[in-house]
Amino acid sequence: MLPAVVILVVLTIATAAAVLAPRLLPRRVRMDVAPDRPRAFGSEMAWLAVETDDAGRLANALGLEDLSVANWNSGIGAIYDLKLSDSFVFISPPIEGWTFVAGVSLPMPQGGGFVDKAAPLLARVAREFSNVQYFAAFPIIDFYAWARFENGQPRRAAAFGEAGVLWDAGRPTAAERELGLSMLELRGILNRQGDIGGALQLHPTEAHVLGIAERWSLNPMAIEASGGQKRENGVGWIARAPHAWRAQRVRSAA
Template sequence: MIIIILCMTALTVAGAFLLARAGGEKRVYFAQAPDGPCAFGCSMAWLAVRSDDPLEVLEALQLEDASACNWNSGIGAVYDDWLGATRVFVSPAVEGWVFAVGLSLPHPLGTGFADKCTPLLVDLGSRFSETQYFFSYPPIDYYAWARVKDGRLVRAFAVSDEGVVWNKGRPSREERSLGLKLFELRGVRGRKGDAGGEIILHPTEDHVLRLANSWSIDPTTLHVSHAPAGLGYIATAPYRWRTERTRKAA
């Protein structure tokens, strides 16, 4: 499945936009021919917002320089090394959910950094009945998820190779069913590794995608059959989302 997603991403990046030079300035054109859903999720961050209106989600996020684009170009852009650093794709609605996809979404980073993720989720929670956040990035061993229902942050969790950096609310039933209930302890009781130390219990990308499937939709399974052809929006993440230290590093 991951190989299929990566191949699909390479094709979307190659065909999603045209770069042209005019007067020495690089310009980006995004395709606006309506198309059906494209899969994403591997090594990516996204919001799943309970809504049928992508424009309403776009406005709530206060994204900048928005323009219409289709699934193929939007997903291709957020996976691109250059465009993905600052872009967010707001998708057409799929089965009552609108996705906001991009590595430029705020991420919880723990002590020493301003928490810009929680305020964003709480604000969305005041506008939509449910908002979910997911982030899976195996290259840095970072995984996160959060859920806001009826205006209340009921669960938020993030872990990196340095340990838990975000932990609010009680583990959900869906987390426990995936064997995630012991993450706070960072180990498994009664089991020993080959070196005699405690075995570290750590989530994987598969856990994040399975949890997304339990709460809303696993985006790696999206296919054109999930929704009619449509257009979403590609936009620039606001400057206020950028990482900010609250104190100097030691």
């Protein structure tokens, strides 16, 4: 007979293996493929709105692989799941000629010592599609962004974080002005005590980002119904986010 201590060690190892094995296995995600109606998203989220009905072509332009069919409910659920959100994006069925690509794993405009991966990605997609838009709204970290490329050219890009303006290219659009987002020049009196001079940027909110999205394309928080009419059922895709999208610090010169 085996000594009691040996039996105890074997049982301990077996128990540990049973607990750790699922964590060591490759992550597999099972998606519901039954067509369903659109699910709202947008808060604490980044997304692309691309004017196309061709999800396959869009996925290829983004460099996405390992695509699996997913309906709205499971796709939106995955990109909001704390264990899955960093690794996947959801490609929606087309709505009124627009296709969304949503996920917190999308590259965000960076400041400081980080490599900018958002602008190059948008420029690449814009070479394939005539209207490409980017949005991000993360109130919890006070980060908001929007950008638009038309016919391969950047028209407007803006991003704001706790540190201030991270991205400001092109002139503010009519949508931004309608929402009260503008640069206010503070002129003051020279050498007057307390005079700050320069310009003051009104800091945006999630409502501003969604408002711009609504004016440029579609507000994803309002897609579950339109004019009281429920939208058609459909299925989209879930895809693993490329490793190249992850934040990366700028390497200092030797």
